[in-house]
Amino acid sequence: MPTTLSRRRFLGTAAATGAAALAAPAIVQAAQSLKVGTYGGFFEDSFKQFIFPEFTKATGIEVNSVAVPTGETWLVQIKNAARAKTAPADVSLMAGIPRSHGADQKVFKALDDSKIPNLSNMPDRFKDRYDDGTLYGVGAVSWYITLCTNSDEIPEAPDSWAALWDETYKDQIGLLGLASNSHMLEVTAATFFGGTDILDTKDGIQQVFDKLSELVPNVRLWYKDEGAFQQALQDGEIPMGQYYHDVAGLAAAEGFPVVSTFPKEGAVVDSGYWIVPEHAQPVDEIHEFINFISAAETQALLSRNVGTAPVVDPALTDLTEEELAAVSSPKAPIVPRYDIYKDHADWISDTWNQMIAG
């Protein structure tokens, strides 16, 4: 018995040493490079083209870009990797509900405020903290979901979300397919119930659902794939719907008849935060990266090239009024109520599915 044990222990030690020896070159190499995850497609391309080279120029740290999925998928991948004590990226974008779920399950590494001096540039809502006050998420970019129209089919763009309920647009509207990414509950509450406070109670949410279900006959496409809707919007096949302001702006710049309007009730504002998986290794480089993106100059660069709204005080940036207007609006935005999708997750998802299935 003792021999078996010691033999096993020996084997274990030998294996660990071997693994460490094999891993060593990787660590040395990793010190000069950082794996950064941004949403695949346009976002990743823009970061690779405009932001990462600037970061490498400023710090000498190479960036390996990783395309990450939006939504919970990425959190699931981070959690699965964590079981194997690895991280699929050193630092990555994450928004809304997945971030909140991840924080509940403590899968994000605690960050050190003192290593990110540029944190002082941004309001507290862009600093995500655990209950004990440690920082785990830092605002990266903000974007808006607006009311988008095809100007060939609808020459005069409506200025209120209420247009989605207008019977003249029967079977002509495209909306995001999930309660938790379309935020139509918040939009309905802001448009017809004077604000999102009504969503505090389940009864209130039910009332909002009742109002929201009235627009179902107008919806032609409940999209999960952005590309499908953008194509239909550009072609005029589906002339109106909710879409991302930045991408709509790019389509318009390319000459497509797409107009993005900030409705009078406000556009939905959503933000991506940098989070760091628990087992990410190059801690100093990660902090340096987050600090770089939080700088007012980088935020201005993002607004100009990626079309996102700055997470720092706009007054600190050198963005002109026109440039700022292109990415954001002085109108008060509709802020998503992530809490309701956590507290009533199953009920909202079931009620939503039943509603859209008619």
Add this chain to the structure above:
Amino acid sequence: MQSSALSRYIGLIPSSVMIGAFFVIPFVLILLTSVSTPTDDGGYATGFDLQHFERFLTWFYIERALFSAGLCALIAVLSLLIAYPFTYFLTTFPPRSQTFWLIYILAQLSLSEVLIAFSWQILLSRTAGVANILVWIGVIEKSFAMTPSAGAVVAALVYLTVPFSVLLLFPALSRLDKSLIEASRTLGASPLRTFFTVIIPVTRPAIISGGVTVFVLTLGAIIVPQVLGKPEHWTLSVLITDQAIFNFNMPFASALAVVLLVLSATVIWLVTKFSGKKT
């Protein structure tokens, strides 16, 4: 005797280990997840809790399950209706052209569901779709989009499954004893009557196994219903994807997967019980 039994067992080991590792273990994990208990931090832990199955037992999900079964049965029938006459005529071709057609049909299987779904989306769109041809011939005045709709879902799923049906029917039809047909004709039956009273009954096992295979295959289709259908055409598989990927609810997704599995097992069991014996 003993040694031959032993060698038979030894021969079974590689395949059993493979089936165990890749089929049984994942299935047990799904089963365990479907009855797991939620934890305070929003995750789930091993336990025994039927709440996810209770959630399924609402009319909405039951209706979705019935819809999925009905849709898949319809696809199986349509697919066989198209594939059977085609395969029958194919077996009367000379061997060289039979091989050509079979290779062509096999090649269709290399197209993924994703590719097929998006191709149909373009084919049925307003701007680039077949409606433009109808305008050109003068059947309609203005082009229109034919997707999302139930018809689009059915068309793409039938397209997806016809090659499978042909390949499943081909062996039985090519081995069909031609003297049976000759006998039937000599006894005065018309070609049509021969087809329905001799050829179809003789190849019944192949029709049934083909139908069941297409049914089960279609139950797992996710992309076609989601891309080409409205929410009311989304199958249970789409809802499973939603729960697993977007809503982060693995236990409920697993419970729905178990329901789907029970559904297909029941259909296979019923079909073999009521139709397998006579042949």
